[in-house]
Amino acid sequence: MRPFLLSILFLLLAACAAERRPMPELTALNGNEDVSGAKGCAAVYPQGRWQFVHSIDFSMQDGSGGTVIGVTSLAGDEISCVLMTIEGFTLFEAAYQEGKGLAVKRAVPPFDKPAFGEGLMGDVRTIFVAPPGQTMRYGRAADNGPVCRYPGIDGRTLDILPATDDCWQIRSYTSDHVMDRSITGRSCRKMGDSLIPEHLELKGFGQTGYTLKMTLINAEN
């Protein structure tokens, strides 16, 4: 019986290990390779003043979920976001400004928990705000795709994959080099210098896993 239990335990541990998505090694380009692809990473982030309206299907790990409409406004160093029902009722409204932090203007239960506002704005900033690029490394990941790798605060890392199918991907990693968030853009269209996806899928990993499927309703700048 004991070997059987041990084998079950081993399988469970293996399954847990498989859920962890480790950060891939980055292979530096050799001197002859073209590094102009790094410019593609800049196109992932919209430049200037923008306003986006998305429908957002959210689903939690426990199977719960729903659909809301999200508004994101980018204006200089300020980001504002609003979540509302299809019927137009405002559920959550907040703004984030560099140096001032998050200011929640309205939060209707169950969207009134501080962790929700922080998490939402974290997601919004990951999607729409370019990381500081002074120390960006450009190379190839294990699957041979080009990657722009940005070290973040507290040992975190952000990878941008500018040439994924017809659009792009963003992956963020914890200080333990484990993926905690992936964002996949699909059906990108070029607007100015930016590649704006028609569809975005954000997956948050870990104990409170969740998925956001965002479909663009309107983009203006």
Add this chain to the structure above:
Amino acid sequence: MKLFFLFLTLTFFLPAHAPAEGSTPQAKDSEAAQAPIQLRSVKADFVQEKHLKILARPIISTGTFTFQAPQSLRWEYQKPLHSILLMHGGKVKKFIERDGRLTEEKGMQLDSMQVVLAEISNWLDGRFTDNAMFTVTFPDKNTILLTPKDKGIAALISTIELKLGDQAGLLDAVTIFEGPDSSTRLIFTNRVLNQEIPASLFTDR
């Protein structure tokens, strides 16, 4: 909270009976001539404008609604998202289009329907002043203002403004003010009154 959303939704199609301020006997005769018709059913198109300070332009949604007395409703958005709210025989369902298919949104608080339906009955009878949820005022004969009595609701909705149409008994527009920087306006057109409507419209997506 879903109770409140539903309540707001249901207020949109109600026939409105606003007494004119300072009515004279002559005016009362005139009002009698425009007495609200007995509403058995109504169908209409609507345009919804969501106004927010951060929006350069309002978000426009369009759809249709169908109501049949005493308690049947179909509230359907066509754009930008296809969704349907159905109410019939005390049951409420909501469907939203995901990946090209209408799927049911679970978790509607069905037990709250009794409260909602009680409110509807009051309003259908024109008993605005008896409303337990709102203080009702009549700034002019075409406008009804609803102000929440409950502090919890007042924190979410400051006022609801109902604009009456020329045809007695129906609304032209409803505006829900959430605060100084946020409001939702619904404008109704193509209204058809008292047609026979099959029950399946209130049960089938």
